[in-house]
Amino acid sequence: MDPCTLCPRQCKVHRSNDEVGFCGIGSRPVVSSVGPHFGEENVLVGGGGSGTIFFAGCNLGCVFCQNFDISHHRHGRQVSIEQLAQAMLELQQHGCSNVNFVTPTHVIAPILAALELARAQGLTLPTVYNTGGYDSLETLRLLDGWIDIYMPDMKYSDPRVAEELSAAPDYPQINHQAVREMHRQVGNLKTERDLATRGLLIRHLILPENLAGSFETIDFLAEQVSRSTAINIMDQYRPCYEASSHPAISRRPTLEEIQSVRRYAIRKGLNVLAR
Numbered sequence: 001m002d003p004c005t006l007c008p009r010q011c012k013v014h015r016s017n018d019e020v021g022f023c024g025i026g027s028r029p030v031v032s033s034v035g036p037h038f039g040e041e042n043v044l045v046g047g048g049g050s051g052t053i054f055f056a057g058c059n060l061g062c063v064f065c066q067n068f069d070i071s072h073h074r075h076g077r078q079v080s081i082e083q084l085a086q087a088m089l090e091l092q093q094h095g096c097s098n099v100n101f102v103t104p105t106h107v108i109a110p111i112l113a114a115l116e117l118a119r120a121q122g123l124t125l126p127t128v129y130n131t132g133g134y135d136s137l138e139t140l141r142l143l144d145g146w147i148d149i150y151m152p153d154m155k156y157s158d159p160r161v162a163e164e165l166s167a168a169p170d171y172p173q174i175n176h177q178a179v180r181e182m183h184r185q186v187g188n189l190k191t192e193r194d195l196a197t198r199g200l201l202i203r204h205l206i207l208p209e210n211l212a213g214s215f216e217t218i219d220f221l222a223e224q225v226s227r228s229t230a231i232n233i234m235d236q237y238r239p240c241y242e243a244s245s246h247p248a249i250s251r252r253p254t255l256e257e258i259q260s261v262r263r264y265a266i267r268k269g270l271n272v273l274a275r
């Protein structure tokens with residue numbers, strides 16, 4: 001973080017001095033909410049919910065962001081490493097199924113310090129790295145052994161679309177190498193009594209006009225990661241934030257656009273989650 005090279009943006013600002021780069025967060029993480037969440041994938045929820053910790057700020061600039069008040073306006077409260085560790089332990093005491101770090105990439109250094117502390121104080125829950133998928137290889141390697149379930153987005157296959165919609169023209173290349181590294185660390189998704197314990201779970205949001213490059217993403221997973229990759233194909237896109245200024249994404253995907261992606265993923269043999 002000094003200078004900050006935590007993510008592919010490589011802003012090189014001095015975050016210990018509270019300088020901020022693209023993600024807008026200084027030395028301390030900003031947390032917008034902590035608690036059991038029942039809207040995640042069934043394999044993460046169980047009886048106690050997924051123990052989510054939502055971090056404010058983001059290293060992507062998606063024009064259709066559905067959490068823009070948290071990601072772009074950075075609503076939340078600054079926390080110390082000790083407070084973050086305490087939050088993890090409280091999620092465990094509440095009976096949550098896991099600790100789910102939502103948008104962690106730009107604050108992974110304090111998360112790791114807090115996780116080490118929480119483990120020393122009895123945290124045993126699986127950890128979920130719930131990321132937009134714009135993660136550098138070097139940083140991911142530091143997470144080896146600390147993260148049990150990687151849940152990255154795969155947002156785009158086309159650099160021009162990634163540039164226009166998320167200000168990240170290198171997203172496809174970075175995202176592919178990140179997903180390969182995540183799979184190398186944890187393998188395919190494994191469950192016990194219908195709850196995820198370890199592995200890779202991809203999230204892919206279908207955009208209108210195949211702007212998300214859905215078929216190319218499915219090909220990549222089936223041919224270069226694993227035919228048994230677990231994937232949640234998400235159909236809930238709706239224009240939010242600044243999407244209305246981009247005509248191609250100012251509507252929801254059609255039923256045919258959604259079903260054709262699902263059919264293709266199933267035909268390719270991927271483990272397509274029902275939800």
Ligand code: SF4
Nearest residue numbers: 004007010011021023
């Ligand atoms: S984590 Fe933030 S400050 Fe650091 S390189 Fe990424 S966007 Fe820039």
